[in-house]
Amino acid sequence: MKILIIEDEKDLVEIMNNYLGSEGFLCESASSYFEAEDSLSVFKYDIIILDLTLPGGDGLDLIKLIKERNKEAGLLIVSAKNSLDDKIKGLDMGADDYISKPFHLAELNSRIKSLARRRHFDGTNELIFNEIKINVESNEISVNGEIIDLTKTEYDILLYFMVNRNKLITRESIAEHVWGDSISYADNFDFVYSHIKNLRKKIRQKNGGNYIHNLYGIGYKFSD
Amino acid sequence: MKLLKKTNRTYFIISASAFVVAGVLIYFVLSFIFEDQLNEKLKSDMDSIVRAIERDNTVPYYYPFIEVRKVYGQTIRPANTVDTLLFDESERESIPFRQISSVKIIKGQMYLIVARDTLLEKSDLLLIIGVVIGLVFALLNISLYFINRKLSINIWKPFYSTLDHLKGFSPDDHEFKLSTVNEIDEFTELNKTLENLTSKVISDYQSLKRFTEDASHEIQTPLAVIQSRLEALIQYPDIKKDQAELIKSAYTSVQRISKLIQTLLLLTKIANYQFPEKSRVNLSELLEEKIKLFEDHIKSKSLILKKEIEPEVYLETNFFLTESMIMNLFGNAVKHSLKEGIINIRLRTGYLGISNTGSPLSVPSDKLFERFYKIDKSTVSQGLGLAIVKEICRLNRWEISYEYKDDQHTFKVKF
Numbered sequence: 001m002k003i004l005i006i007e008d009e010k011d012l013v014e015i016m017n018n019y020l021g022s023e024g025f026l027c028e029s030a031s032s033y034f035e036a037e038d039s040l041s042v043f044k045y046d047i048i049i050l051d052l053t054l055p056g057g058d059g060l061d062l063i064k065l066i067k068e069r070n071k072e073a074g075l076l077i078v079s080a081k082n083s084l085d086d087k088i089k090g091l092d093m094g095a096d097d098y099i100s101k102p103f104h105l106a107e108l109n110s111r112i113k114s115l116a117r118r119r120h121f122d123g124t125n126e127l128i129f130n131e132i133k134i135n136v137e138s139n140e141i142s143v144n145g146e147i148i149d150l151t152k153t154e155y156d157i158l159l160y161f162m163v164n165r166n167k168l169i170t171r172e173s174i175a176e177h178v179w180g181d182s183i184s185y186a187d188n189f190d191f192v193y194s195h196i197k198n199l200r201k202k203i204r205q206k207n208g209g210n211y212i213h214n215l216y217g218i219g220y221k222f223s224d
Numbered sequence: 225m226k227l228l229k230k231t232n233r234t235y236f237i238i239s240a241s242a243f244v245v246a247g248v249l250i251y252f253v254l255s256f257i258f259e260d261q262l263n264e265k266l267k268s269d270m271d272s273i274v275r276a277i278e279r280d281n282t283v284p285y286y287y288p289f290i291e292v293r294k295v296y297g298q299t300i301r302p303a304n305t306v307d308t309l310l311f312d313e314s315e316r317e318s319i320p321f322r323q324i325s326s327v328k329i330i331k332g333q334m335y336l337i338v339a340r341d342t343l344l345e346k347s348d349l350l351l352i353i354g355v356v357i358g359l360v361f362a363l364l365n366i367s368l369y370f371i372n373r374k375l376s377i378n379i380w381k382p383f384y385s386t387l388d389h390l391k392g393f394s395p396d397d398h399e400f401k402l403s404t405v406n407e408i409d410e411f412t413e414l415n416k417t418l419e420n421l422t423s424k425v426i427s428d429y430q431s432l433k434r435f436t437e438d439a440s441h442e443i444q445t446p447l448a449v450i451q452s453r454l455e456a457l458i459q460y461p462d463i464k465k466d467q468a469e470l471i472k473s474a475y476t477s478v479q480r481i482s483k484l485i486q487t488l489l490l491l492t493k494i495a496n497y498q499f500p501e502k503s504r505v506n507l508s509e510l511l512e513e514k515i516k517l518f519e520d521h522i523k524s525k526s527l528i529l530k531k532e533i534e535p536e537v538y539l540e541t542n543f544f545l546t547e548s549m550i551m552n553l554f555g556n557a558v559k560h561s562l563k564e565g566i567i568n569i570r571l572r573t574g575y576l577g578i579s580n581t582g583s584p585l586s587v588p589s590d591k592l593f594e595r596f597y598k599i600d601k602s603t604v605s606q607g608l609g610l611a612i613v614k615e616i617c618r619l620n621r622w623e624i625s626y627e628y629k630d631d632q633h634t635f636k637v638k639f
Contacts (some may be wrong), residue, residue, distance in 0.1 A: 015452040053441045080444035102448035105455045168458045182517040185555030191524040216468035
């Protein structure tokens with residue numbers, strides 16, 4: 001799957017490149033309005049990550065261009081402006097999602113995979129990890145072929161783990177992914193632990209493996 | 225008061241007082257002239273009578289105007305003037321007269337000579353002057369009213385059009401144009417001055433807006449780099465526990481800075497009126513939705529949530545800011561409530577109250593809304609939440625207050 005990263009901060013491009021590359025995406029980048037124009041006129045991409053603040057032009061104008069030249073591409077806007085205006089305008093103009101800086105890499109990865117899934121780029125709506133299977137269409141989870149019943153929160157956490165498998169995901173990233181802004185009003189991450197504990201228990205009940213590993217109190221890794 | 229009403233009223237008051245003064249003056253001048261003339265006339269009457277007696281030896285008699293009698297043994301008296309009332313048979317009323325009388329010896333005979341003439345009645349004079357002055361006054365004011373109305377419609381037209389334009393002004397407009405071709409120089413100047421002023425306001429607003437966005441971009445992008453680098457760093461498989469601790473601490477700090485910048489910029493934006501968009505916000509729905517977000521928080525602290533939320537409470541306001549206010553107030557209540565405490569939420573038209581159980585404040589309550597004010601210095605909270613709530617309320621002209629009663633901290637917002 002081919003991704004175009006339009007972002008002027010070289011370091012950030014490199015980091016996204018590495019992270020998304022390790023997830024099996026093929027990444028190209030453009031660091032200015034004109035470079036982006038060039039790339040868009042020559043190649044087709046499956047997903048485009050666009051930072052709205054670009055040297056040489058307004059990122060919002062690029063959305064128009066993307067919609068003209070690369071209509072099928074999923075478009076994720078990244079912006080540090082955090083201005084509601086841009087978010088609404090961007091989504092109105094046909095962007096599929098919006099993420100503000102700074103973001104968790106796991107979150108970025110999860111958004112991109114969700115975009116890819118929605119577009120059926122990989123031709124399946126199932127996520128599989130060993131004996132665990134998630135049907136993202138019907139929201140059904142099965143372990144060893146048996147359906148397990150998860151709460152919405154547990155489902156969200158599991159899906160987040162599954163798309164970010166083999167990566168260490170910080171607690172903050174999980175908490176923000178599931179609880180959004182409200183997490184900043186929590187005294188601690190206790191209820192993140194308790195949901196993960198329940199999730200582990202439910203998977204174990206169906207003879208599933210314990211794949212959720214707690215690492216140094218920083219976060220979790222979902223792996224063998 | 226409308227300009228037209230004000231000018232008319234001023235004209236009315238000034239002309240009324242001028243006319244009253246004029247009326248009084250006219251009255252005194254006229255009565256003086258009348259009396260003077262009357263005295264002159266009576267004197268010349270007297271002289272004519274005396275001449276008539278001398279010439280013809282006849283005694284003229286024409287009551288009540290001329291009365292001459294032969295008298296005897298009286299002292300000679302020069303002319304003296306008195307006012308008197310005489311009864312008029314035909315009109316059956318007393319009529320005021322001025323009379324001049326004198327005792328004179330003419331050709332050896334002594335005469336009492338009286339000459340009279342009617343005095344103008346003072347009330348009549350007053351009435352006449354009053355009516356005339358009143359008529360002129362009415363005529364003047366009616367014509368002034370119509371002249372003013374016509375003037376205000378024609379001459380003030382550009383002024384009212386400027387006013388209409390100004391009412392629609394928003395600093396978010398990119399351009400603000402007023403007509404600078406007017407018949408009247410003052411209005412042209414007014415429009416030019418206003419145009420300068422508004423273009424300054426627009427450019428200040430735009431540059432502030434750009435500043436907050438640029439500042440945000442310039443700070444958040446490097447923070448994004450740091451945060452992502454740290455996240456990439458912890459992916460290394462052979463990382464040691466103490467190294468992980470270091471990374472974790474740096475990671476937490478980056479997040480804190482990032483949130484702090486976001487909040488500070490939000491405060492700046494509110495203060496700069498950068499949220500002009502308004503819509504009809506369903507407060508009841510918004511509140512229920514936010515409460516749902518906090519279900520886990522509430523469960524983990526074993527809080528009791530009591531809510532009285534009237535359905536369909538609407539506000540015409542900015543959605544984002546209202547959301548932000550509710551998140552802050554409700555989030556604070558959850559955060560600062562004691563374990564197993566009670567959270568009360570009341571919403572009805574024009575009123576929102578959110579309270580939580582807690583021990584009394586150790587500081588004056590007015591400090592609560594100050595920026596960076598933390599009751600507990602050790603907490604990682606920014607101390608900006610209530611400052612934001614206060615700004616949002618100020619912007620919307622809502623009234624926020626705090627109260628502590630029966631172990632409950634309550635924040636009340638009146639819309």
